[in-house]
Amino acid sequence: MNVLNKTLEIRTSPHLKSAVSTDQIMMHVVIALVPTTLFAIYAFGLAALLILSVTTFTAILTEHIYCRLNNKETTITDWSAAITGLLLGLTLPPALPLWMAALGSVASIALVKLLFGGLGYNIFNPALGGRAILQAAFPVAITTWHPAFLADRFSSIPSSSFAWPFTTGTYDAVAGATPLGNMKFNQVSTDVTDMAMGLTSGSVGETSAVLILLGGAYLVARNMMNWKIPVVIFITVAILSGIVNFFNPNTPTPMFMLLSGGMMLGAVFMATDMVSSPVTDRGIIAYSVIIGIMVTVIRLWGGLPEGMMYAVLMGNAVSPLLNRSLKSRVYGTGKKGGAK
Amino acid sequence: MNEANNKLDTNTFIKGLWKENPVFVQVLGMCPVLAVTNSATNGMAMGLATAFVLIMSSTLVSLLRNFIPKQVRIATFILIIATFVTVAEYLIQAISIDIHKALGAFISLIVVNCLILGRAEAFASKNSVGKSILDATGMGVGFTFALLCLGGVREILGTGTFFGIQILGASFEPWILMILPGGGFFTLGAWLLLFNYMKERKAAKMQEATA
Numbered sequence: 001m002n003v004l005n006k007t008l009e010i011r012t013s014p015h016l017k018s019a020v021s022t023d024q025i026m027m028h029v030v031i032a033l034v035p036t037t038l039f040a041i042y043a044f045g046l047a048a049l050l051i052l053s054v055t056t057f058t059a060i061l062t063e064h065i066y067c068r069l070n071n072k073e074t075t076i077t078d079w080s081a082a083i084t085g086l087l088l089g090l091t092l093p094p095a096l097p098l099w100m101a102a103l104g105s106v107a108s109i110a111l112v113k114l115l116f117g118g119l120g121y122n123i124f125n126p127a128l129g130g131r132a133i134l135q136a137a138f139p140v141a142i143t144t145w146h147p148a149f150l151a152d153r154f155s156s157i158p159s160s161s162f163a164w165p166f167t168t169g170t171y172d173a174v175a176g177a178t179p180l181g182n183m184k185f186n187q188v189s190t191d192v193t194d195m196a197m198g199l200t201s202g203s204v205g206e207t208s209a210v211l212i213l214l215g216g217a218y219l220v221a222r223n224m225m226n227w228k229i230p231v232v233i234f235i236t237v238a239i240l241s242g243i244v245n246f247f248n249p250n251t252p253t254p255m256f257m258l259l260s261g262g263m264m265l266g267a268v269f270m271a272t273d274m275v276s277s278p279v280t281d282r283g284i285i286a287y288s289v290i291i292g293i294m295v296t297v298i299r300l301w302g303g304l305p306e307g308m309m310y311a312v313l314m315g316n317a318v319s320p321l322l323n324r325s326l327k328s329r330v331y332g333t334g335k336k337g338g339a340k
Numbered sequence: 341m342n343e344a345n346n347k348l349d350t351n352t353f354i355k356g357l358w359k360e361n362p363v364f365v366q367v368l369g370m371c372p373v374l375a376v377t378n379s380a381t382n383g384m385a386m387g388l389a390t391a392f393v394l395i396m397s398s399t400l401v402s403l404l405r406n407f408i409p410k411q412v413r414i415a416t417f418i419l420i421i422a423t424f425v426t427v428a429e430y431l432i433q434a435i436s437i438d439i440h441k442a443l444g445a446f447i448s449l450i451v452v453n454c455l456i457l458g459r460a461e462a463f464a465s466k467n468s469v470g471k472s473i474l475d476a477t478g479m480g481v482g483f484t485f486a487l488l489c490l491g492g493v494r495e496i497l498g499t500g501t502f503f504g505i506q507i508l509g510a511s512f513e514p515w516i517l518m519i520l521p522g523g524g525f526f527t528l529g530a531w532l533l534l535f536n537y538m539k540e541r542k543a544a545k546m547q548e549a550t551a
Contacts, residue, residue, distance in 0.1 A: 097513075111526075137517035167511040 022119070025224050025274075026079035032215035033086060033205075033269070039198060040205040044094040045153025047146060047161055048204045052089040054098045058105035059085025066114050080119045084108055087127035087269060090205025091262060091309070092134070095146035095171060097163035104134040124316045125273045128266075128309050135309070144171055145178055145201045178202045179260045180305040183252055195259040206265040209258075216268035229277060229288050230267040234258055236292025244300060251300060263295065266308035276316040283322040291315040352471055356478025362455045363486035363528075364535040369455040372446050373487060374524040380503050383491025384484060385439045389432060389447060391480025393424045394456050398464040398476035405465045417460045418451065425450045455483060486531075493527050494518045 040048045063081035067074040075081070085105050092101055108130025116122045122129075135142050146158060160169030179190035179200050194200055198208025206212075219225035238254040245251050257263065271277065271291055278287050291311045298307025362368045372390070377383040397420045401408075408416050429447045433440045440447070450456070459479055464472040495501055498518035500508035517523050 100513075133517065136520060136522060137515040138513060139516055141513065163513075164511075166508065166513060168513040 022080065023078045026083055028219060028222050028224055029083055029269075030079065030086075032218045033083075033090075035211040035214055036090065036205045036208065036265075037086065039208045039211050040090065043148045043198060043207060044146065044204060045150065046155075046157050047094040047153070050098060050157065050161055051092055051094060051096060051101050051204060052086060054101050055089035055092070055105045056082050056085035058102045059088070059109050062106050062109040063114065066110060075118065078119065081109055084113065084126045084130075088130050090265060091127065091131050091203050093142060093145050093202075094204050095144065095158040095160045095169070096141055097167075097169040098161050099163065099165040100134060100138055100141060103137075104130040107133045120275055122275055123320070124313055125270050125276050128270050128312055128316075131309055132313060141169065143181075145181070148199070148201050148207065178305070179256070180299070183256070183260070184299075184305040187250065189252065189256060190260070192255050192259060195256070203262065203265075206262045209264045212264040212268050216272075219272075225268075225272050226277070226284060228281075228284055229272045232285055232288035233267040233271060233292045233295075236289050237263070237296050240293065240296040241300070244296075257296070257299065261299075261306045262308040266295075266312050267291075270308075270312050271315060273316075276319060278319040278322040278326070280323065280326055280328050282326040282328070283319065286322050286326060287315050287319055290318060352474045353478040356475065356480070356482040357485065358482070360479075361482045361486060361535075362479050363483060363490075364531060366455075367532075368458060369453040369483070370528075371449060372453065373490065374521065374528065376443050376446050377487050377490040377494055377524060377527075378498065378519040379442075379495040379501075380488060380491040381439065382442050383487035385432065385436075386443055386446065387480075387484025387487040389428045389443075390450055390453060390456070391477075391484050392428050392431075393421060393450050393453075394459060394480045394483075395473060395476040396424045396427075397421045397456060398459055398472045399469060401460045401464040402467060402469045402472035408465070413465065414457075414461070417457055417465075421456055421460070422451050455479065489531055490524070490527050493530075494523050498523060 037052065040052070059081045060076050064074050064076050067076075085108070088105055088108050089101065092104070108126045111133070112124050112129030113119065113122045113126040131142075144160075158171070160171045163169035177186070179195055179202070182188040182190060190200055195207075196209045198211065200207055216225065216227075216230060220227045237257050241252060241257040242254045245253050252260070271288070278284050291314070294311035294314050295307045298304060298310060304310075356362065360366060363373055369390070372386050376386045397417070400420050401417060404416075404420075425448060428450065429440075432443070432447060459476060463475050467475070492502060495503075496507065497515045499514050500506060500512040515523070518527065
């Protein structure tokens with residue numbers, strides 16, 4: 001037996017292995033996020049730069065310390081921790097106190113990812129899990145928005161950013177309402193072109209729909225992202241909100257629904273997380289439809305203006321179930337002829 | 341019945357506090373542990389009420405242990421426990437109506453706390469009255485201590501107060517999450533982590549000493 005093992009590699013299929021490794025995929029995700037990140041820094045200035053650096057650095061540090069404490073080789077070299085940190089930073093409001101951002105980063109990596117077993121074992125998308133914890137802990141701070149394109153955004157930093165740990169930030173600028181908030185609480189719609197270009201207020205990296213789609217298209221071209229997930233989510237949301245809008249013109253139009261809030265960022269970069277989405281084709285469609293329905297329901301009839309985060313987390317929660325119940329038919333078995 | 345060892349030793353009492361702590365080691369009675377520990381006051385009130393019921397019912401079960409037929413023992417235990425839960429409920433109502441309101445249905449639910457039934461079945465029905473009281477007191481104090489640990493952490497982080505007294509400055513940003521149900525799970529997880537870490541370290545030290 002020993003002799004055999006040395007000369008022959010005996011294993012089950014698949015025998016053809018792709019040359020793509022984790023760190024390569026992660027590198028391409030970073031490239032896809034570059035336009036969004038640069039635009040975020042351009043729109044919100046130093047505040048965005050600070051928050052993105054803090055979340056990314058804290059995520060890497062948390063992963064490194066955890067591996068050290070467990071006497072394991074550090075896993076920061078696969079870049080997944082850095083991406084989680086960066087994605088978390090992109091979902092946070094720009095003027096959020098930095099200590100909260102750091103806390104969210106620690107929660108993302110330690111609670112949502114590493115405690116479940118690390119990369120590949122986490123049930124929920126780590127960045128969104130961390131954001132959900134922040135939303136539950138600091139509901140006011142995480143919905144206090146900062147206006148985009150302030151004149152002094154490259155020379156001054158919002159005073160709330162440097163609030164001492166455990167203290168409330170003092171907000172100096174007049175808080176800018178997001179398009180979704182305006183729609184929900186003031187029944188004021190925002191120009192669709194502004195939202196597509198990212199000229200509105202919102203979380204650090206969610207404002208420019210066009211650049212997020214560009215990054216997504218790059219990943220699809222590299223065959224590193226399942227394009228069905230965002231497409232099915234967009235179609236579900238458009239159909240549902242279209243029906244509602246047809247009967248009640250006061251509700252947001254399908255175009256508004258697609259371009260506002262975290263819809264783009266969530267559908268393109270969060271829902272497509274390879275670890276926390278289902279593996280089969282039918283599972284993926286069911287998963288995307290569930291996310292689309294949930295986000296529409298929360299936005300139109302829920303108490304919160306935005307529901308993308310909870311919708312994706314709910315999709316993550318049901319994906320093990322979808323994996324089990326919507327298995328692909330094994331070739332040669334089942335209804336379509338084959339062995340009985 | 342095994343009543344050979346009727347000596348009243350301190351271990352019967354101490355084990356409930358630490359080595360066999362009902363919450364941190366046995367993980368029993370999770371329903372009140374997670375539900376009502378959103379402040380130190382609530383945690384302590386719940387702990388004391390449970391300890392009262394535990395001690396009284398353990399005493400009575402132990403006194404009656406030779407009269408209760410084996411077939412109906414569980415029903416009898418529940419009846420005894422329910423009697424004392426009713427007493428506890430009226431006592432709390434008399435002492436503080438606010439705490440009674442805060443604890444709500446969880447006072448009545450002490451009846452189904454598996455810690456109490458567990459001690460009656462596993463200890464009081466097999467041991468002398470003195471030992472049973474010692475055991476129940478140890479477990480009750482351990483349970484109260486655990487609830488106070490959880491309630492204290494959750495109240496300090498969730499509202500910045502401890503027993504209602506402001507201890508963190510006025511600019512403290514409360515972590516709303518900690519007084520929500522989710523905070524109960526996080527805090528319990530953190531305490532269990534600490535307990536298991538200490539247990540493991542102690543075991544490693546013991547092994548080192550013997551080797």
